[in-house]
Amino acid sequence: MSYVERVMSDLETRYAYQPVFLQAVKEVLNSIQPALDKKKDYEKYKILERITEPERIICFRVDWVDDKGEVQTNRAYRVQYNSAIGPYKGGLRLHPSVNLGILKFLGFEQIFKNSLSGLPIGGGKGGSDFDPKGKSDMEIMRFCQAFMNELFRHIGATIDVPAGDIGVGGREIGYLYGQYKKLTRSYEGVLTGKNLLFGGSLARTEATGYGVVYFTQSMLAERGESLEGKECAVSGAGNVATYCCEKLLQNGAKPVTVSDSRGMIYDASGIKVDVLKQVKEVERASLSRYAELVSSAKYTPVADYPKGRNAVWDVPCYAAFPCATQNELNEADAQALLKNGCKCVAEGANMPSTLEATHAFLKAGIAYGPAKAANAGGVSTSQLEMEQNAGMQSWTFEEVDSKLKTIMQNIYRSAAETAEDMGVKGNLVVGANIAGFRKVADAMLAQGVC
Numbered sequence: 001m002s003y004v005e006r007v008m009s010d011l012e013t014r015y016a017y018q019p020v021f022l023q024a025v026k027e028v029l030n031s032i033q034p035a036l037d038k039k040k041d042y043e044k045y046k047i048l049e050r051i052t053e054p055e056r057i058i059c060f061r062v063d064w065v066d067d068k069g070e071v072q073t074n075r076a077y078r079v080q081y082n083s084a085i086g087p088y089k090g091g092l093r094l095h096p097s098v099n100l101g102i103l104k105f106l107g108f109e110q111i112f113k114n115s116l117s118g119l120p121i122g123g124g125k126g127g128s129d130f131d132p133k134g135k136s137d138m139e140i141m142r143f144c145q146a147f148m149n150e151l152f153r154h155i156g157a158t159i160d161v162p163a164g165d166i167g168v169g170g171r172e173i174g175y176l177y178g179q180y181k182k183l184t185r186s187y188e189g190v191l192t193g194k195n196l197l198f199g200g201s202l203a204r205t206e207a208t209g210y211g212v213v214y215f216t217q218s219m220l221a222e223r224g225e226s227l228e229g230k231e232c233a234v235s236g237a238g239n240v241a242t243y244c245c246e247k248l249l250q251n252g253a254k255p256v257t258v259s260d261s262r263g264m265i266y267d268a269s270g271i272k273v274d275v276l277k278q279v280k281e282v283e284r285a286s287l288s289r290y291a292e293l294v295s296s297a298k299y300t301p302v303a304d305y306p307k308g309r310n311a312v313w314d315v316p317c318y319a320a321f322p323c324a325t326q327n328e329l330n331e332a333d334a335q336a337l338l339k340n341g342c343k344c345v346a347e348g349a350n351m352p353s354t355l356e357a358t359h360a361f362l363k364a365g366i367a368y369g370p371a372k373a374a375n376a377g378g379v380s381t382s383q384l385e386m387e388q389n390a391g392m393q394s395w396t397f398e399e400v401d402s403k404l405k406t407i408m409q410n411i412y413r414s415a416a417e418t419a420e421d422m423g424v425k426g427n428l429v430v431g432a433n434i435a436g437f438r439k440v441a442d443a444m445l446a447q448g449v450c
Contacts, residue, residue, distance in 0.1 A: 003036060004029045007048045018101030020326060024108050024351055025052055027358070031433045034422040035441075045449065047441045054107060056080040057100070058154050062128060064146040066139050075099075076147055078126035080160055081107035084443040087158050088124030089114055089379060091165030094172065098127045105326070106165075109350055110379070112436030113372040116411050119383040124160055126151070132167050144175035152180050157188040157389070163382045164193040166238070166325065170205070174198075189389025192382035196394075201385035203400040204378075208348060209243025210401065211377015211408045212321060212369070213251065216346040218412035219367045219428070225343070228252035233317040233337075234271070235259045235310065236324035237280050237287060240348040240375070244321050246273045257312050259324060262286045263301040264312050267294060309333055316340040323348030331356035338364050347371035362427060373415050373432040380407045 001009070008029060012022060029048065036042050058078040066072050077100055080088045090110040093103070103125045111123030130143055155162060164173055173193045180190055187199075194200035203210070213227070220226055230253050234241050237260045245255040254270045260280075265271070265287050272294055279289045291299035305311040313320065313333035320342050322329045326349065334357035337345070345361055346369035347353060353361070361368040381404055388395055411432075419431030 002033075003043045003048065004033060007052065010049075011052060015101070018104060020351075021101045021104040021108065023327075023355060024105040027351070027355060027429075028108070028112065028433050028437070031430045032437050034430070035434045035438055041445055042441055045445060047444055050444065051082060051111070051437075051440065052108070054079050054081045054104065055083060058151075059100070060150045062130065062143065062146045062150070064139075064143045067136055074128045074130040074143070076126070076128035076130075076150070077103050078151060078154055078160070078162075079103045079107040079124055080154070081123040081125070082111045082440060083122040084440050084447060085115060086120035086122045087156075088160035089121040089163070089382065090123055090125040091127075091163045092168045092172075092176075093125070093127035093165040094130045094132050094167030095127070096129050096131045098129045102326075103127060106350055109372055111440055112433060113376045114379055115436040115439045116373055116414060116432060117376050117380040117383065117407060118410055118414075119380060119407075121161075121379065121383050124162075125165075126162055127165065127168075130167075132172070137171070140172060141175045144172055145179040148176050148179035148183065151176075152183045155180075155190055157190050157386070161189065161382070161386060162191055163379070169193075169239070170195055170200075189386050192385045194385070199385070199389050201381060201388055201400055202395065202397040203404060204381050204385055205239055206243040206246070206401075207381035207404055208240045208375050208378030209245070209323070210247045211380070211404055212240070212244055212323070212346050212348040212374045213247040214377070214405045214408035215369050215374045215412055216319065216321075216344060216367075217251070218409050219346070219369050220344060222416065223367060225367075227319060230254070230318035231256055231316070232319045232321060233257045233312055233315045234321045234323055234348075235264075235312045235328060235352075236322075236349065237276065238323075240378075241321075241323040242273060242276055242280065244323055244348055245271045245276065248321075249273065253319070255321075256317070257315050258287065258290075259310075259312050260287050261302070263288065263299055263304075265290050265297050265299055266315055267297040269296040309336070313337050314340075317342055319344040319346065321346055321348050322352035324352065325349055326351045327354050329353045329357050331360055333357060334360040338366070343367065345369065346374045348375050350375065358429065362429065365426070368428060369412075370429045370432055372436060373411050373428060376411055377404055377408055380404060
């Protein structure tokens with residue numbers, strides 16, 4: 001039994017109840033064997049055993065009072081996964097599906113994504129099973145304040161710097177930061193994604209969506225291709241999907257789909273980003289509202305999706321951008337995309353493709369940008385926000401966007417060069433995983449057993 005097989009077997013025995021975490025670990029470990037073969041110290045000092053276990057997991061309850069005066073209780077977590085190359089960095093997710101296994105998967109992915117960025121940040125993730133949907137602003141404020149009443153003990157500008165994720169946008173970050181400041185009497189860059197009025201960065205909201213397009217441009221340029229004039233399928237309707245659509249349009253492409261938990265929009269004339277922002281950011285409504293406002297749009301509810309499928313991926317396209325959530329694109333979806341002529345997939349969400357879908361894309365030889373490389377723009381710009389906070393500066397949108405574009409180009413180059421060095425030219429899954437892994441693993445070796 002190989003080193004990777006032994007480690008995976010042990011993890012599968014201990015964490016059989018955390019399938020998404022095991023999927024994330026398996027995807028990484030199965031692709032880094034060439035790096036393990038080249039450097040035996042990784043096995044000698046048990047790097048895989050250490051890097052797959054979080055340094056610290058904080059679990060706590062959050063008690064808060066709803067608008068009816070009734071006490072509510074939620075479970076909350078912060079997974080401080082790895083700090084070998086910098087303070088823990090990763091978002092907070094508020095969603096009913098949140099559990100420790102989900103956050104371990106996200107935190108594990110974050111280690112390598114942050115490493116690939118080239119910036120000094122470690123990996124972490126946190127959140128709660130609190131559902132912000134249908135809650136009033138005051139209920140969300142009370143929950144965020146109660147959440148921070150415990151979390152503040154474990155974070156700091158050089159310790160752990162959380163950010164937003166699903167269910168956590170500018171409103172929630174504001175409430176969290178206000179409570180942190182009150183409890184600590186400290187005005188510091190301990191949360192990113194803040195309002196511009198108190199230390200936020202221009203281009204942070206757009207960063208993940210813009211970044212995935214910048215990565216795609218680099219990936220396609222290597223093949224002598226471009227996005228100009230091409231139709232694109234995008235899933236999701238949050239920040240990542242919205243600003244992915246915006247950047248695609250700016251570069252002459254035409255995004256024709258978006259989706260949310262209730263259904264999808266197909267707009268043959270191209271997604272109207274201003275309308276999408278109005279529906280999702282102002283009205284906080286279902287995408288069915290988009291169809292009411294745009295005559296060229298067709299709305300399909302989830303109930304009408306093909307069984308076991310996501311209808312977004314049935315739309316013929318040149319490039320697909322899964323920007324919603326994990327495992328939203330399965331093998332059948334992948335085959336549908338390939339059958340319809342899809343030549344490029346770039347992941348805006350965290351691990352949106354199942355292992356089987358990933359294998360289908362790699363086998364087909366299309367341009368495939370895995371999440372930990374393609375969607376690193378958000379966390380990279382979060383670190384740029386940390387840098388601005390530390391220097392008490394505020395950069396222009398153009399400065400931040402230029403730095404973001406350079407970072408995404410460098411991430412592509414690192415993944416592509418590593419893949420070629422390992423004898424699998426064009427396989428950015430192997431390239432990204434090994435490039436991200438080696439930096440963290442080498443730092444762990446240099447710091448000793450600690």
